[in-house]
Amino acid sequence: MFEDNDFIKTCDVPGPTKEAIRAIIVYKSEVKSTDVVVDCGCGTGGLTCEFAQRAGKVISIDTNPEAIEVTSKNLKKFGLGDNVTLINDDGANALKDIDNIDIAVVGGSGRQLENILDIVDEKLNPKGRIIITAILVDTKVEATNKLKSLGYNPKLMEVNVSNGRILDRGILMISENPIAIMTAQKR
Numbered sequence: 001m002f003e004d005n006d007f008i009k010t011c012d013v014p015g016p017t018k019e020a021i022r023a024i025i026v027y028k029s030e031v032k033s034t035d036v037v038v039d040c041g042c043g044t045g046g047l048t049c050e051f052a053q054r055a056g057k058v059i060s061i062d063t064n065p066e067a068i069e070v071t072s073k074n075l076k077k078f079g080l081g082d083n084v085t086l087i088n089d090d091g092a093n094a095l096k097d098i099d100n101i102d103i104a105v106v107g108g109s110g111r112q113l114e115n116i117l118d119i120v121d122e123k124l125n126p127k128g129r130i131i132i133t134a135i136l137v138d139t140k141v142e143a144t145n146k147l148k149s150l151g152y153n154p155k156l157m158e159v160n161v162s163n164g165r166i167l168d169r170g171i172l173m174i175s176e177n178p179i180a181i182m183t184a185q186k187r
C-alpha cells in the first residue's frame with residue numbers, strides 16, 4: 001500500500017483515491033493474482049497501482065490524456081506496469097474490446113455511467129465484481145438503480161475518514177471528503 005503523498009500529481013487530474021479508500025476497495029475486490037482488472041477512469045493511477053501489484057492483468061482507461069501520462073509515471077515510480085495496459089479513450093468505447101473481466105472499477109464515467117455498466121455487465125465473468133466510487137449523491141442513486149435493473153444486489157458504503165495532524169498543543173483531526181463505495185457481484 002502506497003501513501004497518498006508518494007504519488008506524482010498534476011493539477012488537472014483528480015486523485016489519487018485516498019489511502020483508506022484504496023485499502024477498502026482492494027479488500028472488497030478480493031483480487032487474486034490471476035484476475036483481469038479494468039480501472040475505468042484511472043485518474044492519477046492510485047487504484048491502478050494497487051491492482052498492478054496484486055492482479056494478473058490491469059487495463060486502465062481514461063478520457064484525459066494527462067491522466068494516462070501521470071498514471072504511467074506513477075507505475076514507473078513504483079516499479080510497476082509490466083502487467084498494465086493504458087488506454088486513452090472513453091470507457092464506454094474502450095470496454096467494447098475487453099473481455100473476461102474479473103473486477104471492474106469505475107472511478108469516473110462522466111455521463112456514460114449507465115452505458116459503461118451495460119457493457120461491464122456483458123464482459124464480466126461469473127462471480128466478477130463491480131466497484132464504483134462516487135462523490136455525487138446523483139451517481140450513488142444512478143449506479144444503485146442501474147445495478148438493480150441489471151439484476152445485481154448492490155451494496156453501498158459511505159466512508160468518512162479523518163486523519164490526525166499532530167500539533168504542539170494536541171492532535172487535530174482533519175476530515176477527508178466523504179466517498180461512497182458501491183460493490184456488486186455477478187451471479
Ligand code: SAH
Pocket residue numbers: 013014015016017040041042043044045046047048061062063064067089090091092107108109110111112
Ligand atoms: N481512482 C483514480 C481517480 C479517478 S478520478 C485514482 O486513484 O487516481 C476520475 C477520472 O475519470 C478522471 O481522470 C476522468 O478523466 C475520468 N473519466 C471520467 N469519465 C470517463 C469516461 N467516460 N471514461 C473514461 N474515463 C473517464
